[in-house]
Amino acid sequence: MDSETTIAPVTAEKPIVISVDCMGGDQGPSAVIAGLFICADAHSDIHFLAHGDEAQLRPLLAKRRDLIARITLVHAPRVVTMLDKPSQVMRHGEGTSMWSTIDSLKSGSAVVAVSCGNTGALMAVSMIRLRKIPGVSRPAIACFWPSQNPSGFNVMLDVGADIKADAKDLMQYAIMGSSYARNALGLTRPRVGILNVGTEEHKGSAELKLAQDLLQANATLGDYEYIGFVEGSDIPSDRVDVIVTDGFTGNIALKTGEGTARLVSDFLRSTLASTIWAKLGYLLARRAFGRLHKKMDPRSVNGGVFLGLNGTVVKSHGGADETGVAAAIGLAIRLARAGFLERLSARIASVNSAGHGAAGNTA
Amino acid sequence: MDSETTIAPVTAEKPIVISVDCMGGDQGPSAVIAGLFICADAHSDIHFLAHGDEAQLRPLLAKRRDLIARITLVHAPRVVTMLDKPSQVMRHGEGTSMWSTIDSLKSGSAVVAVSCGNTGALMAVSMIRLRKIPGVSRPAIACFWPSQNPSGFNVMLDVGADIKADAKDLMQYAIMGSSYARNALGLTRPRVGILNVGTEEHKGSAELKLAQDLLQANATLGDYEYIGFVEGSDIPSDRVDVIVTDGFTGNIALKTGEGTARLVSDFLRSTLASTIWAKLGYLLARRAFGRLHKKMDPRSVNGGVFLGLNGTVVKSHGGADETGVAAAIGLAIRLARAGFLERLSARIASVNSAGHGAAGNTA
Numbered sequence: 001m002d003s004e005t006t007i008a009p010v011t012a013e014k015p016i017v018i019s020v021d022c023m024g025g026d027q028g029p030s031a032v033i034a035g036l037f038i039c040a041d042a043h044s045d046i047h048f049l050a051h052g053d054e055a056q057l058r059p060l061l062a063k064r065r066d067l068i069a070r071i072t073l074v075h076a077p078r079v080v081t082m083l084d085k086p087s088q089v090m091r092h093g094e095g096t097s098m099w100s101t102i103d104s105l106k107s108g109s110a111v112v113a114v115s116c117g118n119t120g121a122l123m124a125v126s127m128i129r130l131r132k133i134p135g136v137s138r139p140a141i142a143c144f145w146p147s148q149n150p151s152g153f154n155v156m157l158d159v160g161a162d163i164k165a166d167a168k169d170l171m172q173y174a175i176m177g178s179s180y181a182r183n184a185l186g187l188t189r190p191r192v193g194i195l196n197v198g199t200e201e202h203k204g205s206a207e208l209k210l211a212q213d214l215l216q217a218n219a220t221l222g223d224y225e226y227i228g229f230v231e232g233s234d235i236p237s238d239r240v241d242v243i244v245t246d247g248f249t250g251n252i253a254l255k256t257g258e259g260t261a262r263l264v265s266d267f268l269r270s271t272l273a274s275t276i277w278a279k280l281g282y283l284l285a286r287r288a289f290g291r292l293h294k295k296m297d298p299r300s301v302n303g304g305v306f307l308g309l310n311g312t313v314v315k316s317h318g319g320a321d322e323t324g325v326a327a328a329i330g331l332a333i334r335l336a337r338a339g340f341l342e343r344l345s346a347r348i349a350s351v352n353s354a355g356h357g358a359a360g361n362t363a
Numbered sequence: 364m365d366s367e368t369t370i371a372p373v374t375a376e377k378p379i380v381i382s383v384d385c386m387g388g389d390q391g392p393s394a395v396i397a398g399l400f401i402c403a404d405a406h407s408d409i410h411f412l413a414h415g416d417e418a419q420l421r422p423l424l425a426k427r428r429d430l431i432a433r434i435t436l437v438h439a440p441r442v443v444t445m446l447d448k449p450s451q452v453m454r455h456g457e458g459t460s461m462w463s464t465i466d467s468l469k470s471g472s473a474v475v476a477v478s479c480g481n482t483g484a485l486m487a488v489s490m491i492r493l494r495k496i497p498g499v500s501r502p503a504i505a506c507f508w509p510s511q512n513p514s515g516f517n518v519m520l521d522v523g524a525d526i527k528a529d530a531k532d533l534m535q536y537a538i539m540g541s542s543y544a545r546n547a548l549g550l551t552r553p554r555v556g557i558l559n560v561g562t563e564e565h566k567g568s569a570e571l572k573l574a575q576d577l578l579q580a581n582a583t584l585g586d587y588e589y590i591g592f593v594e595g596s597d598i599p600s601d602r603v604d605v606i607v608t609d610g611f612t613g614n615i616a617l618k619t620g621e622g623t624a625r626l627v628s629d630f631l632r633s634t635l636a637s638t639i640w641a642k643l644g645y646l647l648a649r650r651a652f653g654r655l656h657k658k659m660d661p662r663s664v665n666g667g668v669f670l671g672l673n674g675t676v677v678k679s680h681g682g683a684d685e686t687g688v689a690a691a692i693g694l695a696i697r698l699a700r701a702g703f704l705e706r707l708s709a710r711i712a713s714v715n716s717a718g719h720g721a722a723g724n725t726a
Contacts, residue, residue, distance in 0.1 A: 262596070271651045
């Protein structure tokens with residue numbers, strides 16, 4: 001509880017460098033560069049590496065000569081497309097902007113990486129280049145979920161790094177997810193729940209009952225409060241801060257939530273255009289609707305984070321525009337400033353060495 | 364395609380009887396009886412069995428002496444509560460209103476049963492009293508999901524009968540779910556998809572790839588169109604009519620959708636109360652919002668249906684009020700009129716005997 005100071009925070013002496021993959025998004029490099037400019041304007045102490053094809057990036061970067069000292073172009077001639085298979089990219093990905101972006105973490109030239117590219121390929125390249133943190137058996141992708149909590153968000157993981165997770169994996173997700181919630185949402189002692197088909201202790205598979213015991217046993221070391229099983233309806237609630245589940249279930253839940261929110265907003269849009277009174281009503285309430293739109297805007301919560309690797313990688317939505325890209329890079333900057341990777345690694349080490357003289361709580 | 368006439372439709376000569384469990388809902392027997400009255404008024408040819416404690420039901424039923432000829436009270440002194448364990452109810456459930464409601468199907472005194480009680484107990488009692496349709500290995504619960512399709516709904520199963528399903532189970536869910544979509548939604552040849560973490564053929568577990576082949580191979584016999592893998596975001600879309608998945612994933616998706624819709628409507632409500640202009644706007648658009656509310660109202664789509672048993676059981680939401688109960692009983696009446704159980708059983712028999720001189724398509 002007292003050893004937050006044992007980790008040297010990243011200070012202003014050595015600037016923070018964020019590694020950005022400028023290719024591979026659906027909207028092309030111009031959207032990524034525009035998002036990068038937004039963050040560069042907002043954070044004058046941050047440096048950036050812009051990875052991609054020099055011929056395409058040079059003219060885009062030339063638009064803001066005032067930022068030239070803080071944005072370094074790293075030429076990578078090839079691009080990973082959304083159709084490329086992860087296994088192919090893992091073997092033959094050298095020379096792509098994605099590979100180059102991740103390698104900057106490996107070499108230590110940057111602290112956090114951001115990419116809008118193919119999720120499976122990005123996970124594969126990150127795995128092979130960065131390797132897992134000692135003691136982690138399955139890395140996970142964590143996402144934010146709009147919620148009734150004061151911060152406005154909950155954290156859910158895994159939402160798609162792997163389709164399976166055993167009890168021990170779920171316990172590690174609890175540790176990684178609560179560390180992430182502390183560093184990204186500023187929570188002190190996150191409440192963690194396991195996603196299940198009911199809250200009663202006898203519900204669900206034998207594996208989930210085993211996970212129940214493990215999460216309970218490691219709550220103090222992981223510095224979280226274990227609240228038991230939660231249901232799908234609890235994901236956006238204020239009952240819980242961190243929801244752990246396997247990547248198959250988490251991915252389905254995430255996309256079901258997205259699809260449902262889209263359905264409701266489509267219905268709302270057609271309702272507000274259905275009569276002249278409704279149209280007038282919309283005009284009067286327009287500013288309030290604008291705030292609602294902003295609150296629910298998936299672009300503003302853009303960025304899944306890969307947890308469990310020797311490097312922090314933020315996965316932006318493939319279709320992100322400049323606002324979405326800026327949100328993802330903003331998240332990367334927040335994690336870099338918090339020294340998140342060092343804290344997370346120390347936390348995992350302390351849990352793993354439990355019983356053999358545990359280290360302090362650091363993440 | 365030509366043998367729909369081989370099944371004798373239920374005709375007006377012998378009235379249709381619906382068996383209703385009047386106890387066990389969160390709002391007590393008065394809400395159930397009120398819902399029953401709504402349906403009795405709307406369908407003057409239908410008879411009802413009202414199961415429950417005579418002392419409680421008699422005064423409630425006495426309010427509508429004009430319906431006395433069509434509503435028969437069946438005394439059952441005991442009640443299954445939401446806390447009772449399914450295994451207990453299965454062994455010691457005799458004398459409860461739930462048991463009595465299901466037994467009316469077994470004895471042939473009614474064709475479809477409706478209950479607001481404990482889902483697990485209802486499934487357990489239904490299993491043990493009605494038994495599975497020959498050839499079905501795992502029964503399923505199917506639900507409606509608000510969607511962009513012309514009917515306004517898609518069908519998803521299993522949403523919680525069992526936590527597991529293998530490839531053969533998923534194939535049977537496709538057959539049962541498309542038969543249900545034909546009879547409850549009036550679709551001719553439903554489009555069926557398997558829920559997965561991506562639409563590409565290489566995604567997901569080996570079991571899902573096996574299911575892919577089985578669903579494809581049985582599409583003609585099942586009279587559905589197999590469209591491949593679908594994602595969570597497709598569940599409310601117009602790409603698909605019937606979504607099949609295991610009961611763990613389906614239950615999580617269902618509750619995640621409910622939770623997300625609730626979150627959006629809570630945010631919408633507070634938005635519309637946030638400023639004087641927003642309040643005025645809401646007043647002008649009030650009728651349009653009323654229609655939206657009705658469209659999204661979970662009470663109007665109330666009723667999961669147990670498929671794969673020798674009897675049709677509609678599970679109403681535990682918290683249903685009279686509107687919700689009326690929707691569930693209305694669904695039961697629709698299925699009874701369609702002769703759904705006979706059609707479904709014939710369809711399953713025809714698929715099972717495929718290769719040995721298949722029967723005609725009947726459901």
